[in-house]
Amino acid sequence: MTQLQSIDRLSLNQITTDKWSLKEAVDGCLRAEVPWIALWRHKIEEIGLKDSKRIIQDAGIKVSSICRGGMFPAATELERQKRIDDNRRAIDEAAELGTDVLVLVCGPAPDKDLVAARKMVADGIEQLVPYAKERGVKLGIEPLHPMYAAERSVIVSLAHANDIADQYAPDEVGVIVDVFHVWWDPDLFRQITRAKGRILGYHVSDWIVPTPDLLMGRGMMGDGVINLRPIRLAVEEAGYNGPIEVEIFNQQIWDTPGDEVLALMKERYIQHV
Template identity: 45%
Template sequence: MNRLCVHTITTKPLSLEQVAEAYPKAGVSGVTVWRDALEGRDIAASGRLLRDAGLEIVSLCRGGFFPHTEPAKRKLAIADNLRAIDEAAALGAPLIVLVCGAAADQPLETSRRQIAEGIAEIEPYARAANVKLAIEPLHPMYADTRSAINTLAQANDLAMQIGSGFVGVAVDVYHLWWDPALQQEIYRCGSNGKLFAFHICDWRVPTRDLLLDRGLMGEGCIPVKQIRQWVEAAGFDGYHEVEIFSTEYWSGDQYVFLERIREAYIHHS
């Protein structure tokens, strides 16, 4: 099975029509769709476009961003997550990746409690729509505003606390490669049936921008092959999702970039 998936954000300049044409030609068989790529579009028709091209829709990115100091904003976040579930169902995506959020003007513990409350609130709606939710822990450098869930242990604990077969975790090597407990926590979520997604890229040395300078596998210091072995040993047999934010790569030829992604995937992941 070809398990190479590419996120639409990775090739951000391409339209969905171009994605549908270019990804299969580059040997990509899966696609994770970012919500920005769906703006102004018929979502169900967009799903048909991708499937008719031979692409499996792996997930929708992204939901989350639950914490706020103002209750009204927390309610707006819930409403947006319910819309994301509707979008995933219309698209035909079986999974939504949750970037959980954080509020810099309140303690991390408060943000974490609000995240747990938010996921618990949307879980029945997701279950009714047959859409799973993957909690993605983010690197601690993003603990200010992007996510108060920063280790796989925290994500595992939260998924187990919620106790739903529709809530699990996403393992992203960019965010977790540094964690000394990574292997045991991968095995833990695998044994509990909570390992829903696996995202790959690389950490450049030096990193020129902490958000927009991810590298292709093999361009940095992340032991992608080792982590992939742990993930597969934990029972994961899903797609390997290439998720790269890079102003450098976005400025270049996206068709050449897709060929480089395929080569990096073959040789370095």
């Protein structure tokens, strides 16, 4: 199987070095010669959009995506509208910071009605598409592992994400393929093929065994059971040759000096991705 020979597509998803500020993460990428970064909105908020943009532009680093939009379901119409408004702000941030991808983590049900919650997700995306298109931003639906259905997203399969995305043009709505969330799916490779032309992002990490924690249990590539390379090749066969984000929630990695994390990330990227 084809091994990646360079890191020209490698992106640091900012959550992987969560203790770093935006500027520290950008500076770390420059030292490690990592050409891309994926930004989280709470890190942007810490210093403001203007300073975030200045740091990015001064560094000459490329932004692969902004995380996150979504979180559409809510108990009241007023709260649902507030979430739409916040998503519009996220779209503005993506456009201002030079990326055309806003990652959507779609949100859990406010009650036990999953059908209604999934309709809220579909309705929310429908409301956002014209606003995002005007600003040159694509909406990337990221299906999460089913274990996250109660707390983070009612969209729990690539098939369901494709069902929603298929209603729109590829330059409006697409999908994010995150190996941590989809590696287990017996329908994965068929759904990746189905998503041809509308894959907007590819995220890598690993699934540790035994799994230490539902949220904070991701591992560095090569430390778990995911067969990473066939998934990357399938995503490329489906037309995606953009940045590859390393996105890891893991306290041990967060507690490791960031420069060490980036050095290991680069090594494992070449070896395993």
